[in-house]
Amino acid sequence: MTKITIWNEFRHEKTDAAVQAMYPEGIHGQLAKFLTAAGFDATTATLDEPEHGLTDEVLANTDVLLWWGHMAHEEVSDEVVEKVHQRVLAGMGLIVLHSGHFSKIFKKLMGTSCDLKWREDESHARVWNVNPSHPITAGIGEFIDLEKEEMYGEHFDIPAPDELIFISWFPNGEVFRSGCTFARGNGKIFYFQPGHETYNSYYNEKVQQVIINAVNWAKPTDNLRPYYGHFQPLEK
Template identity: 85%
Template sequence: MTRVTVWNEFRHEKTDAKVQSMYPDGIHGQISQFLTAAGFEVTTATLDEAEHGLTAEVLEKTDVLIWWGHKAHEEVADEIVESVHQKVLEGMGLIVLHSGHFSKIFKKLMGTSCDLKWREDDRHARIWNINPSHPIVAGIGECIELEQEEMYGEHFDIPAPDELIFVSWFPGGEVFRSGCTFSRGNGKIFYFQPGHETYNSYYNKKVQQVIINAVNWAKATDNIQPAYGHFDALEK
């Protein structure tokens, strides 16, 4: 069984009544519910736990880590970022959601600012599937319609993705590369844009299906680790 750890700051839900109403069990709670129903073994972790809930033992038992952060990126300890970074290089999958684009771990893996345009205007969004043969879009159809979602717009300062899966359109005229895959070392990374804390995006069945599909795509494999450093000649 694939083991998933859902990490969330869990700060908005404690202080903002609108967020509390939308996600009474926390964003991590909502995500863990539909992943558990899909048959995964799910653990949650939050910022204010010891070691942010991402101890060596937790990471060792994690095939895919899901990351949601927003207002407290800088409070994540650098040593935890290093631990997560190393696990990704070793093969742990990483799914970065919404404002997690500004997390320390995503910026470290991308090597760029990961900055973008944004606007909260309570309007709808259309997420277009532009890679219909990819396993992440299985069962999604041509697009995902969201009643409300925060506008994210280009330029999104990331490296060119290995694969571009979704492009979003917003009523203000902006477009955004909203579903992107990357590989780092033996690890697979998927960035997915929907998930503003006051909107119901994580209740949308197609958004849920994308995340479920992404877990199956990103999960750790049995691929061998490459050898580095001094290497004896194979030919004598």
């Protein structure tokens, strides 16, 4: 069974009544609920736990790490970021959600500012599937309509994605590369934009299906890992 750790800052839910009302068990709780129902072994970790809940033991037993953060990116310790970074390079999958684009770990893996345009204007969004044969889009159809979602707009300062999966359109004219994959070392990374803390995106069945598909895509394979370091010649 694929083992998932869902990391959430878990700050807004403690201080903001609108977020509490939308996600009474925390964003991590809602993610864990539908991922557990999908058959994964899902556990959670939050910022204010010792080592942010990401101990060596937890990371060693994580096949795919989901990351949601927003208001306290700088409070994540560099030591924990480095441990997560090394685990991704070693083959752990990473799914970065919504404002996790500005997390230390995503910026470290991308090597860019990961900055973008944004606006909260209570408008809807249409997430277009631009890679319909990709396993992450299985069962999704041509697009996902979201009743409300925070506007994220280009330019999104990331490296060119290995694969572009979704492009979102917003009614005031902006577009955004809202689903992107990357390979770093032996690990696979998926960035997915929906998930503003006061909107119901994580209750949307198609958004849930994308995340479920992404876990199956990002989980480690049984492929033989490369050998690194000093190497004896194969030919005599």
